[in-house]
Amino acid sequence: xxxxxxxxxxxxxxxxxxxxxxxxxxLDAGETxxxxxxxxxxxxxxxxxxxxxxxxxxxxxxxxxxxxxxxAAPDVVRRGIALVPEGRKLFPSLTVEENLQxxxxxxxxxxxxTLESIYxxxxxxxxRRRNPATALxxxxxxxVAIGRALMSNPEILLCDELSLGxxxxxxxxxxxxxxxxxxTGAAIVIVEQDIAQALKVADRxxxxxxxxxxxxxxxxxxxxxxxxxxxxxxxxxxxx
Amino acid sequence: MxxxxxxxxxxxxxxxxxxxxxxxxxxFGIMRLVNLAHGDLIVLAAFLILLIVSTFGLDPFLAAVxxxxxxxxxxxxxxYHLLNRTLGKDILPPLLVTFGxxxxxxxxxxxxxxxxxxxxxxxxxxxxxxxxxxxxxxxxPLVTFASAVLVIVALNQLIYRTALGRAFRATSDDVVTAxxxxxxxxxxxxxxxxxxxxxxxxxxLYLGTRANFDPTAGPARLIYAFEAVIIGGLGxxxxxxxxxxILGVAQTVGAAINPEWQILSGHIAFLLVLLFRPRGxxxxxxx
Numbered sequence: 001x002x003x004x005x006x007x008x009x010x011x012x013x014x015x016x017x018x019x020x021x022x023x024x025x026x027l028d029a030g031e032t033x034x035x036x037x038x039x040x041x042x043x044x045x046x047x048x049x050x051x052x053x054x055x056x057x058x059x060x061x062x063x064x065x066x067x068x069x070x071x072a073a074p075d076v077v078r079r080g081i082a083l084v085p086e087g088r089k090l091f092p093s094l095t096v097e098e099n100l101q102x103x104x105x106x107x108x109x110x111x112x113x114t115l116e117s118i119y120x121x122x123x124x125x126x127x128r129r130r131n132p133a134t135a136l137x138x139x140x141x142x143x144v145a146i147g148r149a150l151m152s153n154p155e156i157l158l159c160d161e162l163s164l165g166x167x168x169x170x171x172x173x174x175x176x177x178x179x180x181x182x183x184t185g186a187a188i189v190i191v192e193q194d195i196a197q198a199l200k201v202a203d204r205x206x207x208x209x210x211x212x213x214x215x216x217x218x219x220x221x222x223x224x225x226x227x228x229x230x231x232x233x234x235x236x237x238x239x240x
Numbered sequence: 241m242x243x244x245x246x247x248x249x250x251x252x253x254x255x256x257x258x259x260x261x262x263x264x265x266x267x268f269g270i271m272r273l274v275n276l277a278h279g280d281l282i283v284l285a286a287f288l289i290l291l292i293v294s295t296f297g298l299d300p301f302l303a304a305v306x307x308x309x310x311x312x313x314x315x316x317x318x319x320y321h322l323l324n325r326t327l328g329k330d331i332l333p334p335l336l337v338t339f340g341x342x343x344x345x346x347x348x349x350x351x352x353x354x355x356x357x358x359x360x361x362x363x364x365x366x367x368x369x370x371x372x373x374x375x376x377x378x379x380x381p382l383v384t385f386a387s388a389v390l391v392i393v394a395l396n397q398l399i400y401r402t403a404l405g406r407a408f409r410a411t412s413d414d415v416v417t418a419x420x421x422x423x424x425x426x427x428x429x430x431x432x433x434x435x436x437x438x439x440x441x442x443x444x445l446y447l448g449t450r451a452n453f454d455p456t457a458g459p460a461r462l463i464y465a466f467e468a469v470i471i472g473g474l475g476x477x478x479x480x481x482x483x484x485x486i487l488g489v490a491q492t493v494g495a496a497i498n499p500e501w502q503i504l505s506g507h508i509a510f511l512l513v514l515l516f517r518p519r520g521x522x523x524x525x526x527x
Contacts, residue, residue, distance in 0.1 A: 051420060052419075053416060053419070053420070072419065072424075073416075073419035073420050073422075074419050074422045074423060074424045077420065077421065077422040078422055082420070083420050085417060085420060089414060089416075089417040091409065091410045091413040091414060091417070091418075092413055093409040093410070093412065093413050094406060094409055094410060094413070098406050098409075101403070101406060102403075102406045102407065102410050102418075102421050102423075103421055105403060105406070105407055105410075105421045105422050105423050106421055106422010106423060107422055148421070152421075152422065
């Protein structure tokens with residue numbers, strides 16, 4: 001059976017610069033994988049390629065074995081692949097509730113996620129549902145961004161740098177929601193700079209550096225020193 | 241009494257200007273597109289209504305009902321196949337293309353309808369009036385004003401109460417993120433311009449029944465539309481109505497003092513607003 005998502009020698013550009021050089025990753029049903037790496041490693045470009053924001057050659061990205069690399073974002077969403085973009089990117093003209101509702105614009109399917117169940121997942125959003133989305137704190141905004149992506153009831157949830165700019169205690173709250181999301185059967189890709197957080201939630205981890213996968217495996221099988229080397233390109237003796 | 245009468249006529253005229261402006265405001269608000277052919281599209285719609293009236297002998301209101309979906313189609317095709325190609329970081333291409341379009345429409349209308357000025361007859365309604373304790377107002381201006389209010393109420397309902405309206409606002413905020421929601425920005429823009437052309441049809445109906453028009457009447461309508469939008473403040477439809485009213489009142493008051501001052505006083509009111517409130521009276525859009 002083909003994987004849910006598979007990239008094959010994916011190359012992608014960030015503007016004129018090539019940011020991803022021949023990346024192969026795989027995501028199977030019900031799995032959570034993490035892509036870790038430093039700033040500029042190509043993680044976001046990889047996510048944006050899968051989500052259809054960046055156009056690629058069709059066969060570079062397969063969804064259930066079908067080539068989707070050249071599909072535009074609206075068509076990718078309709079296949080059940082939703083992205084929580086880096087920096088949250090909430091719509092400032094919309095209230096919290098409207099931001100959530102617009103998440104279901106392109107794909108309205110029966111599933112576990114409705115306004116009510118999102119409010120169940122993040123109760124604070126219900127209290128603030130009439131507020132402009134950008135009036136919320138960073139952590140609450142991230143909850144809206146996750147909820148908005150869930151509103152399309154995706155099979156695959158791509159999360160780009162959820163913890164960026166958030167306090168550790170808030171990051172913990174946000175990742176606490178992940179067990180509930182996983183329980184619905186969705187497969188999840190998490191992009192993180194926070195290695196510890198990624199190792200905690202992921203079934204498998206890919207480490208990226210300078211647009212290439214430098215290490216992959218299950219968290220238990222990975223050695224801290226190897227991760228450090230794959231992440232920073234550093235020699236192991238620098239590690240303490 | 242005559243001052244109140246002048247004021248009332250000005251307010252009612254403002255309704256017509258608000259109708260000129262509402263479509264322009266909608267399109268600018270959603271895709272930051274300044275459509276320099278907007279006035280010519282109003283005139284095009286007026287000729288379309290005239291054509292339907294004269295060909296089928298229909299009542300102009302009924303003709304407008306038939307013309308509106310046709311204008312929606314024209315707007316949709318125009319946006320989807322032409323104007324969408326001009327949108328981007330550079331603001332110059334849409335200006336150039338719509339300026340060219342304006343010339344194309346004017347010349348097309350000249351070819352098709354000659355340079356004669358025309359008028360759409362509304363029959364007995366044209367001269368009908370109602371009396372409010374000594375002040376009379378024409379039925380047509382009243383209907384025009386009521387239509388403007390209705391159009392703005394309906395647009396606000398659409399924009400703030402429906403899924404399509406949410407998609408409009410989301411796309412206006414951020415095209416890339418909107419596409420991640422499954423919104424197809426090009427289709428959203430096409431629908432927006434289609435809607436603007438339906439409002440244009442309403443404006444054309446009242447333009448054509450109120451006064452003469454000819455193929456070159458568009459650019460002057462565009463100026464009034466622009467002024468109403470800018471006076472009201474970008475992005476606010478009620479502001480646009482207020483802008484239309486200020487423009488209308490300024491013109492009728494100017495005309496009451498000296499008929500030669502009608503157009504001039506409207507422009508002076510516009511310049512005064514620009515001078516003291518450069519962002520308009522009720523700005524909503526941040527950029």
